[in-house]
Amino acid sequence: MTGTLLAIQGLTKAYPGVLANDAVSFDIGTGEVHALLGENGAGKSTLVKMIYGLVKPDAGRMVMQGAPYAPNAPRAARAAGVAMVFQHFSLFEALTVAENIALGMENPPAMRDLATRIRTVSQTYGLPLDPARVVGDLSAGERQRVEIIRCLLQSPRLLIMDEPTSVLTPQEVAILFETLRKLRSEGVSILYISHKLEEIRALCDTATILRGGRKVATCTPAEKTARDLAEMMVGAVLKVPERHAAPSGDPLLKVTGLSVASPAQFGTALRDISFAVRPGEVLGIGGVAGNGQDELLLALSGELLSRRGMVTVAGQDVSREGPVARRAAGLLCAPEERLGHAAAPDMSLTENAALTAAARMGMLRQGFINWVAARGYAEKVIAAFDVRTPGPQVAARALSGGNLQKFVIGREVLQAPRVLVVNQPTWGVDAAAAAAIRQALLDLAAGGAAVVVISQDLDELMEIADRFGALNGGRLSALRPTAGLSVDEIGLMMGGAHGMEVAHVG
């Protein structure tokens, strides 16, 4: 570490109604891995967008190596040596790796030269990747490598990474960290955005913690415990969910040899999935995104039908039944995508309450909907799950992601299901709300329901699941009790590192 690469001085940005960043100042050293920590809504993305030239600060300034730095567009940021890997990839699935990379460059070289350069960079930094492959066939980890290599080809001085490990297996995380450490040794600075505390402790030299738009602290993460960091992030003492359920009795949900094709073009078909969940049990299903999680939820919710005998609820075969009959049998689901799938964006919360609860909560009489009852149920969900909204007449799309997620989970939980299947129940939800949702799932299990939690957050699964399995290429690993399961074992269940046969860490 020699000196400061980028000094951030009093950056402030206000949006209507919120102060996203309030006089944030810190320095990023040359050849330093600097963590930016904070909950959803703490102002991390706004800050990064200002550094990358996507948003212009209202006040404050940035200094890069002694010269004022005020990018007015990402192009200017890239010219100054700032590159960014976004959490959501911007890749064309039907094009090859090299074509995708060429599309993101200002002056792309000839395709053959580019392929050679991609191979060189991929070998130098230990990011195995074949430039001729079609992106649609790549795993999430490999897609991320495409984005990283795209950045590295610009020889950046500062590399910004937004939640890079949320789509990786533990083994892939290890490869990524090797790459980042190598970059650091070459003098590249890295701004690493995450809320995964153990990773930050293992990788980062310095951490800046944001809360509510303000900088709370800058510290050396290795000297703090994960709990210290979390409490600085949240600003309160965290409550760990309590579990008291003891699984017992005959399975409520039984899946036997479930195989279905994916409805999406680059989706993952489910292959021979079998498991059973007993009353009081929480089954955690992990895995890297895109390995069949969405398809599994569709096959359980009834949006995808399977062959007879594949899905049974309390002994009743529902494989050929649609969502309505499955709800009647007590099998309820909450899909990952809140807007557009779990809820209709332009409809009110009252209407969205009727979306799945109409039949079970007695809102239907001879085909007519009792809107007073629907409104009452929506109000009940809002109260029980602390959904922050002016009232049930508000359109779903006007709610923040976390609040809508609470509403969607609450809508299913309060229907007292026998079996509840949720996909990514706390994605994008702040820590306190996430804890409340997890507690609700545990309470539901304690009440004798069978709960299946599909999630990419391994910490979450370890915290609430009794047994764990991982989806990999549409297959489910053997289920193991979560107690005593090590990170390495979980990583292997998730399929280890993808694409390691192509190249090795150089």
Added chain:
Amino acid sequence: MIRLEKRRMPSQVWTWAAPVVAVLATMVAGGAVFAALGKDPLVAIRTIFWDPLFSEFAFYYRPQLMIKGAPLVLIAIGLSLGFRAGIWNIGAEGQYIMGALAGAGVALAAYPLEAAWLFPAMVIAGALGGWAWAMIPGLLKVTLGTNEILVSLMLVYVAEKILAAMALGLMKNPDGFGFPGSRNLQQYPSATSWIDQAAGLHWGVAAAFIAVIAAYVLLSRHVLGFQIRLAGQAPRAARFAGVNTARLVLFCLGTSGALAGMAGLFEVAGPSGVVSIDFNAGYGFTAIIVAFLGRLHPLGILLAGGLMALTYVGGDMAQANLQLPKAAIQLFQGMMLFFLLAVDVFTNFRLRINLRGAA
């Protein structure tokens, strides 16, 4: 810099202001067209929008408004159900023709029998005729995944051929001295749809009002109406909720077909009276404009149907009194949809004018 910013919630004000603004913009642009044709724009606009209602001859034109408006409202109500669900029946004109042929066929087959059951039977036959014609795109979509827009539209031209064949062949009036066209059902007491011809009142007018009320109840109270809205707004959420898409397609196409067929029957048994080659007047297409102008809302459609009838009746007056070409009136009607779609952007977006330049 001018840019559009997505609203967090669709604007309630703009939802209802958009049709009004669109009509005003149409008047301005239409006035410019009329001026370019050498007519006084103010006189032309007054002739179309004011004279049919309030001039000294309005007593003659007011009944015409009901006659023109009823089929538009009846068809548009049916279409609006499908449009809300994202099911695009563009072929109401064909279903209108087939309904008229089926209903008139019953009457012509029974002629000269006088019986109380005849007219109800014709109504049922008319509805079934339109329903069956709409089931063709419906079943093809459900079983083979064809595009209902293309199939229903192309079937309009098939229906027109059948109409011509019927008017010149099977349904030709045997006492008509070889002229094309059927017997006049206006003069067949058991078969006519007129209740009071002088007042412009026929059973189609009654059916249009009933359809408005029924559609309102369906959309606001019934689970089927909820599913229709859901399927149109959020198809994935609809599947998650358990909406049977195939059944919804058949219901929406079938209902709009049946209503269009009934509109055709009421027309052929009343105002038109005769199955002739050119008996269809384009109501099936104009009803698409009415449906959107009325915000796909039953009450809105009622108002929009009245407004569109006004442009028909006023357009006829403008043609007769000002020698405006018929195409200019059709252009005028088309502009209304065009402006509505353009103004509609403001329902979901807000205009931001930033004079300081790009941020």
